[in-house]
Amino acid sequence: xxxxxxxxxxxxxxxxxxxxGGRTYCARHYAKVTQEHPGAWRAGLGMxxxxxxxxxxxxxxxxxxxxxxxxxxxxxxxVGLALLPALLWLAFFYQQDRLEPEPKGYVFSVFIxxxxxxxxxxxxxxxxxFEVQRWLxxxxxxxxxxxxxxxGFVQEFLxxxxxxxxxxxxxxxxxxxxxxxxxxxxxxxxATMLNINYIIADGGVHLQAGVIRIVVxxxxxxxxxxxxxxxLGRARFEDEPSWxxxxxxxxxxxxxxxxxxxxxxxxxxxLDLSGGGFNPWPGLLLATVVAxxxxxxxxxxxxxxxxxxxxxxxxxxxxx
Amino acid sequence: xxxxxxxxxxxxxxxxxxxxxxxxxxxxxxxxxETTLYRAEDFTLGDAGLSGRIFTGWVRQTGTDPLLRARNxxxxxxxxxxxxxxxxxxxxxxxxxxxxxxxxxRAATVDAYRTLSTEQVRVRGETAVQRTFTYVMVDHSPYMNxxxxxxxxxxxxxxxxxxxxxxxxxxDSETFDADYRYFRTFIESLRY
Numbered sequence: 448x449x450x451x452x453x454x455x456x457x458x459x460x461x462x463x464x465x466x467x468g469g470r471t472y473c474a475r476h477y478a479k480v481t482q483e484h485p486g487a488w489r490a491g492l493g494m495x496x497x498x499x500x501x502x503x504x505x506x507x508x509x510x511x512x513x514x515x516x517x518x519x520x521x522x523x524x525x526v527g528l529a530l531l532p533a534l535l536w537l538a539f540f541y542q543q544d545r546l547e548p549e550p551k552g553y554v555f556s557v558f559i560x561x562x563x564x565x566x567x568x569x570x571x572x573x574x575x576x577f578e579v580q581r582w583l584x585x586x587x588x589x590x591x592x593x594x595x596x597x598x599g600f601v602q603e604f605l606x607x608x609x610x611x612x613x614x615x616x617x618x619x620x621x622x623x624x625x626x627x628x629x630x631x632x633x634x635x636x637x638a639t640m641l642n643i644n645y646i647i648a649d650g651g652v653h654l655q656a657g658v659i660r661i662v663v664x665x666x667x668x669x670x671x672x673x674x675x676x677x678x679l680g681r682a683r684f685e686d687e688p689s690w691x692x693x694x695x696x697x698x699x700x701x702x703x704x705x706x707x708x709x710x711x712x713x714x715x716x717x718l719d720l721s722g723g724g725f726n727p728w729p730g731l732l733l734a735t736v737v738a739x740x741x742x743x744x745x746x747x748x749x750x751x752x753x754x755x756x757x758x759x760x761x762x763x764x765x766x767x
Numbered sequence: 768x769x770x771x772x773x774x775x776x777x778x779x780x781x782x783x784x785x786x787x788x789x790x791x792x793x794x795x796x797x798x799x800x801e802t803t804l805y806r807a808e809d810f811t812l813g814d815a816g817l818s819g820r821i822f823t824g825w826v827r828q829t830g831t832d833p834l835l836r837a838r839n840x841x842x843x844x845x846x847x848x849x850x851x852x853x854x855x856x857x858x859x860x861x862x863x864x865x866x867x868x869x870x871x872x873r874a875a876t877v878d879a880y881r882t883l884s885t886e887q888v889r890v891r892g893e894t895a896v897q898r899t900f901t902y903v904m905v906d907h908s909p910y911m912n913x914x915x916x917x918x919x920x921x922x923x924x925x926x927x928x929x930x931x932x933x934x935x936x937x938x939d940s941e942t943f944d945a946d947y948r949y950f951r952t953f954i955e956s957l958r959y
Binding site: 577578579581582586592595596599607611687688689690692693696697 | 784793795800824841945
């Protein structure tokens with residue numbers, strides 16, 4: 448006869464062990480699954496607020512001192528700016544995570560994995576194999592579809608893979624909210640590499656417009672990966688159907704494609720005698736709204752799922 | 768069968784379903800790319816007895832020399848161009864004569880024209896002469912501030928009874944390789 452084991456730590460459990468969605472839990476991991484982990488949400492909120500503060504700070508400093516960098520110094524400054532959004536989130540997260548600590552090494556490893564997958568697979572596939580810059584701008588509908596099918600699916604699948612095939616099967620992935628935490632780490636890794644590529648390809652960065660673009664990319668990539676992570680977290684601890692994970696990746700890809708297209712439309716302005724052609728501020732507003740709405744929705748969904756579990760509505764077996 | 772083995776089998780299905788979904792999305796993206804970049808429509812040059820397929824959205828001009836000139840208006844500062852010419856040529860004459868004459872004509876109208884290579888190639892199963900060249904395109908308008916562009920080109924001569932059909936491809940040196948497929952597809956579509 449098969450003996451039940453905990454689906455997280457794979458240790459044998461008693462016959463009256465708690466079950467959730469057909470999965471058996473030891474007492475410790477049943478308690479962990481429903482943990483609220485407020486530090487993770489505060490880190491998410493801190494990331495959004497911190498990045499907006501970071502943009503304002505750079506805008507003020509540039510306005511006051513008018514720094515003129517060139518050559519490798521400009522590239523180095525740009526790369527430093529590209530790393531800051533991820534460092535801000537990691538700093539917030541590590542600071543907030545002291546009470547319910549997530550293994551720091553795993554979070555950082557997923558961040559690095561997201562960056563490596565972006566550089567090794569995502570960016571070459573989108574830019575060189577699909578050459579999206581050659582055909583996406585040709586028609587609005589074709590551009591939107593292409594952004595979803597190519598940019599959205601490539602980026603979201605790689606961020607999903609960075610979590611699914613690394614920490615997801617490990618015992619350290621033991622809370623519903625872990626999907627969002629590791630997803631955000633993968634998304635920020637991906638965003639960091641996108642931003643570094645953008646800076647190196649342009650031979651540096653126009654500080655005021657560049658810093659907004661960096662923050663927009665980071666907020667968007669973190670949000671969509673957080674969404675995929677939510678689906679991963681539910682799939683890990685609940686009895687979700689086979690289409691659940693594909694639906695999560697597809698939803699993130701569609702939102703990513705719509706965001707990419709909208710950002711392009713909103714930041715492109717009509718040319719006039721004073722110049723113009725590009726205004727990054729609407730893109731920042733859009734990214735902030737998307738990030739706040741995504742993390743807000745994920746927070747309330749996970750909280751609701753935890754409440755339902757704790758009230759015993761969807762728990763099976765064992766004493767309540 | 769235990770609940771956990773059912774779940775793990777469903778998890779595996781979910782993994783494969785994600786991979787299948789992404790594969791379908793990327794294949795659809797590839798199809799969309801091909802359709803957007805390389806959708807073509809038929810053209811016929813009745814007097815010259817030539818027909819083929821030219822890309823949708825390209826600006827077409829017909830005349831006597833060249834018989835057809837099509838340019839891609841979305842291909843940057845220098846629009847990628849395909850041209851079609853027909854020159855009378857005795858069956859035993861060297862096709863390079865026609866290409867030499869074309870080179871002289873171009874050298875008189877563009878800046879810094881240089882022939883790069885002349886070689887025999889196989890086109891549609893037959894031997895053809897191919898010449899590659901380069902020149903600099905300078906916009907002489909006093910109202911335009913544009914940097915000169917380096918243009919690369921290819922002439923391919925296809926022998927037909929009593930004439931030589933010359934297919935020309937011109938592109939900015941930066942987009943030459945990326946756009947080369949237009950040239951290859953165009954040549955393969957020609958009927959005469």
